[in-house]
Amino acid sequence: MSQQNISADAQPNVKYNQVGKSLTRTDAPGKAAGRTPYAGDYVMPGMLHMRVVRADIASAKLTRLDVTKARALPGVVCILTADDVAGREAATDIPGQTGQKRMDTDQQILVHERVKYYGEPIALIAAESRDVANAALELVEFDLEPIPGVYDPEEAMKPGSPIVQGIDNIVAEHKIRKGDPEKALAEADLVIENTFHTPFQEHAFLEPEVGLAWTDENEVVNIRVSTQVIEHFRAIADAIGVPHNKVRIRGALVGGGFGGKEDVTVEIYLALMAKATGRPVRLEYTREDSFVGHGKRHPFKLTYKTGVTRDGRITGMDVYILADSGAYVFLSPYVLLYGAVAAPGPYKVENLNVYAQAVATNNMFTSAFRGFGGMQACAAYEQQMDEVAKALDMDPIEFRRRNYLKTGEAISTGFVPPSAIWTEECVDKAWAALGEPTVSSDHIKIGQGIAAYQQSYGRLTFLHDTSECWVGVEMDGTVIVRSGVTDIGAGQISALGQIAVEVLGVTLENVVIYNSDSAVTPLAGTTTATRALYMTGNAAKMAAEAVRERLSERAAREFDVQVDQIHMAFNVVSVIDNPDKSMAFVDLVKICASEGIHRSELSMFRAPFSDYLNPETGQGQAHPDYVYGAQAIEVAVDTDTGEVEVLKSIAAHDIGQCINKAAVEGQIEGGTQNGQGYALSEEMLYEEGKLVTPSFSEYLMPTSMDMPKVQTILLESRSGLGPFGSKGIGEPALTPVAPAIANAVANAIGVRIFELPITPERIIKALKEKQAAN
Amino acid sequence: MPVEYELDIPQSLDEALNALASDNGSSVTPLAGGTNLIIDIRSRRERPARVVGLDYVSELRAIDCTSERVTIGSRTTVTDLLDSAEIAKAAPSLVDAARVFAGHMVRNAATVGGNIACGSPAADLVPPLMSLDAEVTLSSKSGSRTVALADYFTGYKQDVRNADELITQVAWDRLPEHSVNTFRKLGRRKGDAITVTGVALTVVVEDGVCQRARIALGSVGPTVFRARQAEALLEGKVLSNELFDAAARKAASESSPIDDVRASAEYRLHTIETLTRRLLTQAWARLA
């Protein structure tokens, strides 16, 4: 990569005809016209309707379960309890491609005896109608005998605490060590220590979990379901005790995922019931089900000790991270690892000690959520950077500038990211775009803040991630793309089309994409971890290039020129510098077809594979590569009421290369909203594990009235590992938002609130304390 | 969740009152916009046996402004209030409240009568109406009566309405020239939020002296109520910042908020005081 030659301005990429443009996505017309069926729109004759009976105490023993009354209700067809799934468990771990699974991470499918969290499923009902299923829900009788639970990870680690998982509730630990952090901190001019708290967060997708399952003529359980991961067919088959090839997932376009549909949700219940009844079964979560039916974002407690010299150089850093894993393990070990790897942020820290623990409690289990631990770390390290700058009496951006990690330098794990690191460019551009602060008035204080970040794209490299895509050309010139990739609303499938048509020199109207079927589309892996474009985009590009090679060879023969003289663009094949020699793309395809030239290709892209990080030092490779960028925010704080209004929000990200510019901007705008809620208003409050904010009237996401106009600044280093030098934006869009808001609020009121969300209440409390201290 | 009930859809006020008259209304529930009731039915907080839908009782959907009096039919929606140029002049506080009421869809359905009848201390139209000295008309098959809105609520979600009565209208005398009427809602976000504290204020000044002060407070007691002691501090006085401080403190001391998931009682007391002071100061600046 010759990164030196690349300007930091996002120039339209003149090299490409399709890529980088804001083309109308292939999925847009159907969605806009309401033609696109989502998983919940599918029905079948004779279909049954399901409901899930849930525990209403977080820590308890199931002492009685009686379904006789419910079974007797006319229209009830089947009720399943733990007795019907004896000896079976559901995997909560992701084995990746290596097939290895962590010990003791499975979960009971239905409560056998012990309830570990509020909402844990106890029984499954199937009935002829939704109304009957609902009525049966109230007829299932059960007694729960409360057992002392533990709801705070610190409590959960104390000797004598109730045990939720393993022998001591500690479900994961990670260490990262390099240099001599103790010495560096001892010798620093100044050591600043702070503890930050980040909250639970709900994914709040528009489309709650939903699916339809039926058993076909070959005894295959088919599940049409809203999911990010069709590869769960294996885990579902294991859970219901059939060979993997007896479960087939047929995805649909997904109405939002954000990590909340990364784990199995309704699939096992559907599969069990389809098998038990021999009939099609449908299960749609109510919003109330959804609030308790999937894992949340891990709350983190992060303690930072940063040692600096007087002139603002970081000499050493010590970080302790404590994550609440809730009642089951799920993806906690990996989320925690992301947090640990990201802990120092996009800064050069030669002497580093990170110790991270995830601890089980009787809270709702926590698992994947956009940003996946990396964003919790960012919420802390970027606030800490401002606090250290303040202690040094230095401009926060100047302090960052003295410590930025530069292209070619190693991150926390000793790994050198292969791409450009443009943190400084992003920070400077975002900050400049913010402009002069609005003028403060009597009780309205204005503040500005910045946050930079480092966020991985692609899965953990020790999972040995791969992705497949098939590209072919039909005789009428249509490009067909087949890939298992799921589209969770970000334009994942359309991007594959845009890549394939770029390579093949046709236009996006001429592409048809078949996706998300675990049996007939090549498996592409999960749509998670900002990996879909990187992994499957590369596979699509490889496949399209192979087809192009064969087509252009034939064209070269036709025109009697060298292959590298062939130009393919906008559905025309021509000879470079000789416009007289040209033909329609479709005519070339016809020639190839009649001569039996292979017009399709199945390609597999392999991410870099690594071993597990050194368990003592955390050194090694964790991810393929990283994205860098920044968010700048201006807020107005009402010091009478504590209300915060976000006035300006500027996002600058080096996304490597846009594939679809409008889709990138869409991700950034959505990520900004997601982060603003996390920073200011979204609260999942639990009382003894029971969710007391279980609806959208208490769980407050920012509305359109609360959002400022979001300005996006796209930088294209074209240095990423994705197709055409792209990186990724799904998770990075969110990562820096909350700390930028927190820094702006602290700048406005002169006091920091160390716990997110920064509610009006907390602001008033902090202002009162400040007043009392003066 | 399925709850079975009978649904009556009367075509006139008479028919509606007849429907309510059966077994003295004890098993009958009026349905206006449904933005509270349907939710309560779904969550099983309400299990009505018979529901009387007011959709076609068109007499109740009206805004009537004369030079002396303003009258609003109970079936008037929040959007109707926002669309009315006359209400904008006659009841600025009501418009302040309507603007920050829920979101578009709910505003199109939610009614004035339903907002009063639901009895919530967080009902946003009630503090403005109370600050305007509005009176509520209750009608049944056997006749009508009028109650001051300030006397309408008797406790948390309790009121003076008999089961066979409908709220048919609210009305009040127009404010004189030298007056300010405003409302400030404090919620946890700007769109679609339940009120954490609400303050409605009316100040009438003549010859530099405060002739009438009304301070109606939302979400800081079992019902919306008037801070009468704070009002008394202001009436008959030449207004000043010291007086505003005292009145704001008094308003807070008359409040009895609770802790809930939205805010603590302490925060509510703090904001009642700061918002009351701010509204008074702003009103004074506009009257000066």
Ligand SMILES: Cc1cc2nc3c(=O)[nH]c(=O)nc-3n(C[C@H](O)[C@H](O)[C@H](O)COP(=O)(O)OP(=O)(O)OC[C@H]3O[C@@H](n4cnc5c(N)ncnc54)[C@H](O)[C@@H]3O)c2cc1C
């Ligand atoms: C998303 C959402 C947001 C909301 N935001 C707000 C907000 O910002 N501010 C706010 O104040 N409220 C809000 N609400 C609550 C609700 O919209 C209001 O209270 C509304 O005014 C209720 O009016 P309605 O016509 O829908 O009443 P309904 O739901 O039809 O009825 C409510 C109650 O009043 C009774 N009733 C209705 N009409 C009469 C009548 N004429 N006589 C006697 N009894 C009657 C009914 O029997 C029922 O008990 C919100 C609700 C939702 C769903």
